[in-house]
Amino acid sequence: MEKLWELYKNGDWVVPFLIFSIGFFITASVILYLLIIESRSKNIRRERLRAEYNNDIDKIMSSVIFEDVSFNSIKEDKNFMVLFDTVFFRAVIMESVINLHKNYEGAYAAKLEQFYKDSGLIRDSFKKLKNLKWQVKCKGITELAEFNITTAFDRILTFSKARNKTLKITALNACIKLAGTKGIVHLAEHTDPIDDWTQLNIIGAFKKHDIGDAKGVELLLESQNTTVIALGLKLIKELKLTQKVPYVTLLASQAPNNTIKYEAESVIQALTV
Amino acid sequence: MTFFNNEIMWFLDWYIILILGYAILIMSSYLVLAYLSTKELRSYLKKNSFVDYEVLLTSEFAPKLSLIAPAYNEGFTIEENVKSLLSLNYNNYQAIVVNDGSKDNSMEILIKTYDLVLTELDIHYKIETKNIKGVYTSRNAAFKKLIVVDKENGGKADALNAGLNIAQYPYVVCIDVDCILDKDSLLKLAKPFLESHGKRIIATGGVVRIANQCIIKNGRLVEVNVPDVMLSRIQVLEYLRAFLLGRMAWGRLDGLLLISGAFGAFDKEIALLAGGYDTKTVGEDMELVVRMRRYMLENKLPYTVCYIPDPLCWTEAPEDFKIFKKQRSRWMRGTIETLSFHKKMFLNPKYKLLGMLSVPYWTLFEFLAPGIEFIGLVVTIVFVIFGLLNWHFFFLLLLFVYTFAVFFSVIALLSEERTYHKYPKQRDFFKLLLAAFIEPLYFHPMTVYAALVGYKEKIMGTKGWGEMTRKGFTKK
Numbered sequence: 001m002e003k004l005w006e007l008y009k010n011g012d013w014v015v016p017f018l019i020f021s022i023g024f025f026i027t028a029s030v031i032l033y034l035l036i037i038e039s040r041s042k043n044i045r046r047e048r049l050r051a052e053y054n055n056d057i058d059k060i061m062s063s064v065i066f067e068d069v070s071f072n073s074i075k076e077d078k079n080f081m082v083l084f085d086t087v088f089f090r091a092v093i094m095e096s097v098i099n100l101h102k103n104y105e106g107a108y109a110a111k112l113e114q115f116y117k118d119s120g121l122i123r124d125s126f127k128k129l130k131n132l133k134w135q136v137k138c139k140g141i142t143e144l145a146e147f148n149i150t151t152a153f154d155r156i157l158t159f160s161k162a163r164n165k166t167l168k169i170t171a172l173n174a175c176i177k178l179a180g181t182k183g184i185v186h187l188a189e190h191t192d193p194i195d196d197w198t199q200l201n202i203i204g205a206f207k208k209h210d211i212g213d214a215k216g217v218e219l220l221l222e223s224q225n226t227t228v229i230a231l232g233l234k235l236i237k238e239l240k241l242t243q244k245v246p247y248v249t250l251l252a253s254q255a256p257n258n259t260i261k262y263e264a265e266s267v268i269q270a271l272t273v
Numbered sequence: 274m275t276f277f278n279n280e281i282m283w284f285l286d287w288y289i290i291l292i293l294g295y296a297i298l299i300m301s302s303y304l305v306l307a308y309l310s311t312k313e314l315r316s317y318l319k320k321n322s323f324v325d326y327e328v329l330l331t332s333e334f335a336p337k338l339s340l341i342a343p344a345y346n347e348g349f350t351i352e353e354n355v356k357s358l359l360s361l362n363y364n365n366y367q368a369i370v371v372n373d374g375s376k377d378n379s380m381e382i383l384i385k386t387y388d389l390v391l392t393e394l395d396i397h398y399k400i401e402t403k404n405i406k407g408v409y410t411s412r413n414a415a416f417k418k419l420i421v422v423d424k425e426n427g428g429k430a431d432a433l434n435a436g437l438n439i440a441q442y443p444y445v446v447c448i449d450v451d452c453i454l455d456k457d458s459l460l461k462l463a464k465p466f467l468e469s470h471g472k473r474i475i476a477t478g479g480v481v482r483i484a485n486q487c488i489i490k491n492g493r494l495v496e497v498n499v500p501d502v503m504l505s506r507i508q509v510l511e512y513l514r515a516f517l518l519g520r521m522a523w524g525r526l527d528g529l530l531l532i533s534g535a536f537g538a539f540d541k542e543i544a545l546l547a548g549g550y551d552t553k554t555v556g557e558d559m560e561l562v563v564r565m566r567r568y569m570l571e572n573k574l575p576y577t578v579c580y581i582p583d584p585l586c587w588t589e590a591p592e593d594f595k596i597f598k599k600q601r602s603r604w605m606r607g608t609i610e611t612l613s614f615h616k617k618m619f620l621n622p623k624y625k626l627l628g629m630l631s632v633p634y635w636t637l638f639e640f641l642a643p644g645i646e647f648i649g650l651v652v653t654i655v656f657v658i659f660g661l662l663n664w665h666f667f668f669l670l671l672l673f674v675y676t677f678a679v680f681f682s683v684i685a686l687l688s689e690e691r692t693y694h695k696y697p698k699q700r701d702f703f704k705l706l707l708a709a710f711i712e713p714l715y716f717h718p719m720t721v722y723a724a725l726v727g728y729k730e731k732i733m734g735t736k737g738w739g740e741m742t743r744k745g746f747t748k749k
Binding site: 028043200 | 334
């Protein structure tokens with residue numbers, strides 16, 4: 001300790017320190033510069049590959065949708081299968097199939113769903129649910145919900161109770177898409193507050209997926225959690241569920257606090273006027 | 274004489290150690306902030322990739338926003354600027370344009386273009402402002418979101434206060450009328466207000482970037498370019514460093530003192546309770562944030578300020594030194610005024626992180642840094658004159674500071690590359706890299722000089738903004 005103090009006091013450390021720091025800054029700058037170059041070239045490479053893959057994928061998907069070609073016929077092409085085993089190609093084809101599925105309905109959408117199952121892309125999505133990273137889980141959930149894989153509902157439902165808010169919202173959206181109100185009635189037992197952003201996402205999911213059957217929404221009004229009650233009221237108001245007015249009237253007469261009472265009354269007014 | 278020499282040598286040793294210590298402290302703080310910013314940025318981008326902003330567009334429960342855009346002598350661009358304000362991707366908002374006693378024909382243009390008529394609004398004048406000559410709304414239903422306030426000139430803060438009085442919605446978004454906003458900027462700015470976890474969100478701010486030489490079409494930015502003019506080019510780099518590597522970290526620490534006046538949203542109730550914008554300072558944006566935070570802390574109300582790293586607002590940077598000097602000296606005056614109004618907070622544990630870290634940091638590294646650098650320059654000249662300068666040590670110290678500055682700029686470039694990647698053209702990247710090498714030698718001395726002018730103006734009692742002429746954006 002004394003030696004260190006002496007070294008500090010006589011100032012002998014200053015020059016070596018400066019030389020070391022300069023060397024460090026120069027080396028670090030060069031390394032960072034190389035990282036930027038690497039990142040840029042990787043992006044360029046990926047974009048080029050993506051464009052190439054998209055050309056092939058467009059042809060394949062067009063044959064699947066419009067010519068009824070099955071995955072079994074496609075996999076006879078060895079070049080395709082070699083590509084299909086690469087992670088990046090699978091990611092690009094997944095994106096492409098999802099985008100197409102968003103744009104098509106009816107028979108075409110059903111063909112895409114079949115392709116998703118036959119090609120094994122569905123396995124990739126299920127695998128993602130087991131990943132430790134929440135963002136990968138979210139991806140898996142979104143994919144499974146997009147293709148209406150109702151068998152995944154129970155597993156996705158467990159994620160809707162997650163602490164991570166993004167994962168929770170993604171799972172709730174998926175649950176609503178897969179099972180309508182069944183995907184949110186469990187929230188009646190929810191103890192943590194549900195913030196306005198989550199509430200807006202839930203309402204958005206109902207509107208986006210055009211969930212007509214609102215059976216069970218009234219259960220939210222019986223929750224001990226006032227944010228869940230507020231969610232129920234907002235849902236009833238935004239979806240114009242006039243058949244739920246008696247439940248709202250009951251809530252207004254037994255509201256746990258004035259805010260809820262006021263909100264309930266405003267919903268009644270909006271739906272009955 | 275020997276005694277005198279010994280005294281000088283003792284002073285020299287300690288001076289060098291002090292300056293070096295200060296440099297190390299400032300550099301370390303930059304690195305710590307950069308580390309925190311990078312972490313926060315990555316976390317934000319991960320979360321944001323799953324966010325569907327459409328839910329805000331279609332919901333009646335989206336926060337209601339009143340945009341306040343003060344305008345002074347903006348006749349050349351006002352028509353287009355207001356058009357761009359009215360075409361933002363958001364439903365629950367009104368746009369309040371405050372004509373702050375313009376001497377040009379701004380008001381006539383607005384009345385004619387937007388078919389405005391005088392209207393009687395139920396206004397609660399909670400903050401005193403200069404006389405309001407009239408409030409106008411449009412007869413055309415297409416412009417029903419627009420309110421134009423014509424008032425006597427009172428400066429930007431006064432115009433913003435007039436807007437605060439007239440705003441009908443619970444959140445106000447204060448913007449510079451000549452800024453180019455990203456079409457989703459309001460969606461992104463409004464979202465945090467819905468995410469309070471027992472803490473009231475009193476303000477949100479976003480990243481401002483430089484739009485010089487970028488291509489603008491119909492009031493929207495369509496092509497990002499790096500300016501050829503070195504002064505504005507270096508400001509691109511400077512903004513990247515400040516916003517991506519600085520404010521993001523302060524946001525994470527919840528110690529943000531400044532939300533850019535160019536684009537920020539506030540909880541109207543708290544802004545009014547805190548007293549609105551202070552017309553006595555030219556740093557009204559920073560001063561309001563500090564005062565709102567102080568109000569919340571003094572009243573023991575849980576709160577937070579949010580910061581969004583997305584580039585939401587694009588502004589024009591000064592391209593010539595004269596305008597640049599005016600802008601930066603004003604910024605320095607604003608900093609001095611804010612820190613002096615709130616000196617009570619300095620190292621005061623009652624104000625928690627704000628008092629113990631944010632305010633001391635701004636005092637030490639934003640307010641005092643140019644002064645310390647100037648003293649350093651004077652002492653160096655004195656050393657040279659008296660032959661006391663150790664040239665070997667001097668060059669090492671110079672190289673130490675220079676290499677750090679370049680290193681830090683490269684961190685900012687890497688951060689931008691890995692996140693928003695707004696400058697994909699190879700040529701633009703190399704232009705920015707070149708700027709990183711030139712910045713410490715060309716731009717930094719200019720900022721120090723402008724800050725010293727700010728000190729001088731403050732001492733001389735200079736008030737007001739001075740004329741800020743802008744060149745205008747490149748349009749397509």
